[in-house]
Amino acid sequence: MPPAVRFEQVTKTFGSVRALDGISLDIAEGETVALLGPNGAGKSTAIGIMLGLRRPDRGTAHTLGADPATAVRGGRIGAMLQTAALPPGVTVAELVDCVRGFYPRPLTLSDALSRADLTSLAARRVEALSGGQAQRVRFALAIAGDPELIFLDEPTSAMDVGARRAFWEGMRAQAAQGHTVLFATHHLDEADAIADRVVVMQKGRVIADGAPGTVKAAAGARTVRFTLQEGAGLPTLPGVAGSAVHGGQVILRTGDSDALVRALIQSGVPFRDLEVAGAGLEEAFVALTEEAS
Amino acid sequence: MARYLKLEVLRVLRNARFLIFTIGFPLGFYLLFVSMYGGAGRVGGLPMDAYFLVSMASFGTLGAALNSAGTRLAIERAGGWTRQLRVTPLSAGRYVATKGLSAMLSAVPGLALVALTAGLLDHLALPFGTWARILAVAWLGALPFATLGILLGYLFDSESAQSGVMVTYFGLSILGGLWIPFQMLPSVLQDIGRALPSYYLVHLGWGTLAGAPPSLRDIGVLAAYAAAFAVLAMWRFRRDEHREYA
Numbered sequence: 318m319p320p321a322v323r324f325e326q327v328t329k330t331f332g333s334v335r336a337l338d339g340i341s342l343d344i345a346e347g348e349t350v351a352l353l354g355p356n357g358a359g360k361s362t363a364i365g366i367m368l369g370l371r372r373p374d375r376g377t378a379h380t381l382g383a384d385p386a387t388a389v390r391g392g393r394i395g396a397m398l399q400t401a402a403l404p405p406g407v408t409v410a411e412l413v414d415c416v417r418g419f420y421p422r423p424l425t426l427s428d429a430l431s432r433a434d435l436t437s438l439a440a441r442r443v444e445a446l447s448g449g450q451a452q453r454v455r456f457a458l459a460i461a462g463d464p465e466l467i468f469l470d471e472p473t474s475a476m477d478v479g480a481r482r483a484f485w486e487g488m489r490a491q492a493a494q495g496h497t498v499l500f501a502t503h504h505l506d507e508a509d510a511i512a513d514r515v516v517v518m519q520k521g522r523v524i525a526d527g528a529p530g531t532v533k534a535a536a537g538a539r540t541v542r543f544t545l546q547e548g549a550g551l552p553t554l555p556g557v558a559g560s561a562v563h564g565g566q567v568i569l570r571t572g573d574s575d576a577l578v579r580a581l582i583q584s585g586v587p588f589r590d591l592e593v594a595g596a597g598l599e600e601a602f603v604a605l606t607e608e609a610s
Numbered sequence: 611m612a613r614y615l616k617l618e619v620l621r622v623l624r625n626a627r628f629l630i631f632t633i634g635f636p637l638g639f640y641l642l643f644v645s646m647y648g649g650a651g652r653v654g655g656l657p658m659d660a661y662f663l664v665s666m667a668s669f670g671t672l673g674a675a676l677n678s679a680g681t682r683l684a685i686e687r688a689g690g691w692t693r694q695l696r697v698t699p700l701s702a703g704r705y706v707a708t709k710g711l712s713a714m715l716s717a718v719p720g721l722a723l724v725a726l727t728a729g730l731l732d733h734l735a736l737p738f739g740t741w742a743r744i745l746a747v748a749w750l751g752a753l754p755f756a757t758l759g760i761l762l763g764y765l766f767d768s769e770s771a772q773s774g775v776m777v778t779y780f781g782l783s784i785l786g787g788l789w790i791p792f793q794m795l796p797s798v799l800q801d802i803g804r805a806l807p808s809y810y811l812v813h814l815g816w817g818t819l820a821g822a823p824p825s826l827r828d829i830g831v832l833a834a835y836a837a838a839f840a841v842l843a844m845w846r847f848r849r850d851e852h853r854e855y856a
Contacts, residue, residue, distance in 0.1 A: 370697065395697075401693065406624040411620065414613055415617040419700045420698070420699060421699070468697075
């Protein structure tokens with residue numbers, strides 16, 4: 318079975334900006350992948366290429382084993398784009414029904430509406446929707462054709478916390494049916510909670526790729542803090558991913574705090590107030606993107 | 611496909627501004643002109659009210675066909691809706707065809723209302739065959755304006771589209787002789803008018819009203835314009851499709 322998405326050395330330049338810098342990436346069918354990175358990291362450009370909206374300058378991009386545009390024409394892809402102003406003058410049900418009509422084997426209208434939590438809004442005109450409700454309509458449009466592969470470009474950007482939670486519940490149900498889901502976000506908690514794989518991008522490159530736990534570890538996702546006695550020098554310690562020293566206070570970032578603490582004690586250096594703390598994906602992400610820049 | 615056509619037609623018919631422009635204007639002008647010019651006179655060898663029926667039927671279908679896609683399409687492009695459609699299986703050809711067909715269908719209500727007003731309110735009496743022919747000509751002859759509307763939606767951005775479409779709409783109407791009888795226009799404007807598709811639309815209508823056989827020249831010019839605008843619109847569509855956006 319071909320991968321859902323295959324990028325080989327994909328490069329894309331806009332003017333003087335290299336949006337994608339030789340990215341290679343395979344996404345297997347059935348995976349739920351978070352594309353994580355700050356603004357300008359190249360997430361939307363990558364999704365645009367996967368959807369056939371843009372062509373790579375160099376390298377090859379395949380979606381579901383075919384040219385992306387072919388996969389789109391075959392109705393195998395659904396997408397929720399970052400901006401898609403819904404056309405005024407129609408109701409939610411009319412719009413969703415129209416878009417599902419483009420696909421060969423769509424969901425039923427009531428199914429598409431209920432999965433996006435829109436049943437009670439079916440008769441409402443799209444111009445009367447709130448930002449979060451309009452996002453749910455875009456989600457319904459993405460799943461209406463029951464596609465194998467779903468792209469979501471920052472799907473929860475206009476939603477409050479409650480709406481975000483409800484949205485991801487719907488999304489999980491979608492993923493649980495074996496659909497491949499790829500979403501871009503800079504809400505790290507979402508990537509941590511939803512994805513089985515996190516791809517961190519920075520300046521057009523992939524700087525980390527793996528399960529959320531692995532990515533955290535790779536970034537040195539634990540911190541070790543202690544205070545050195547005055548006059549004592551910091552010894553060389555194993556596995557330090559980053560460090561900060563303020564006066565006697567030392568903060569070290571590491572993927573293996575056990576080995577580091579053991580080495581610290583063995584070094585015989587006088588210290589006090591030892592603390593070891595786990596870090597969330599947020600800290601890992603900040604650490605990774607700082608290192609790459 | 612049928613659902614998409616229905617959606618587009620519904621959107622047009624639910625737009626109050628569109629209805630005022632494309633139904634209210636031709637209807638109001640018909641009543642105004644007929645009462646202004648006295649109703650009983652003759653223009654260009656034709657009875658006044660029948661002459662203005664053809665003018666205003668053409669004005670109505672031209673306006674509806676042109677305005678149906680035009681401004682809305684420019685706004686849809688700016689807002690990213692056309693991009694959303696491009697990530698569905700809907701093809702470019704079907705997209706443009708649906709836009710064109712919905713523009714043609716949206717011209718029907720205005721045309722029907724002008725005809726009903728002329729027949730029932732103004733008691734314009736014409737043989738049934740003549741009624742059918744002039745309405746069919748006014749409707750089918752609007753095809754170049756449907757494809758022009760799509761082209762304008764691609765030529766203008768969302769800011770300039772409304773004024774651009776309006777200038778085109780009124781320019782075509784006045785210079786084509788749809789408002790003021792063509793013979794009354796200054797000769798320099800007549801020369802410009804003879805280059806415009808609107809002149810051939812209304813000219814074909816007046817000829818039909820006079821009982822002349824359909825002018826192949828008029829039909830040929832209208833068909834050529836329709837095809838040229840469609841080709842240009844498709845070309846702009848593809849250019850838009852490949853245009854990079856950051």
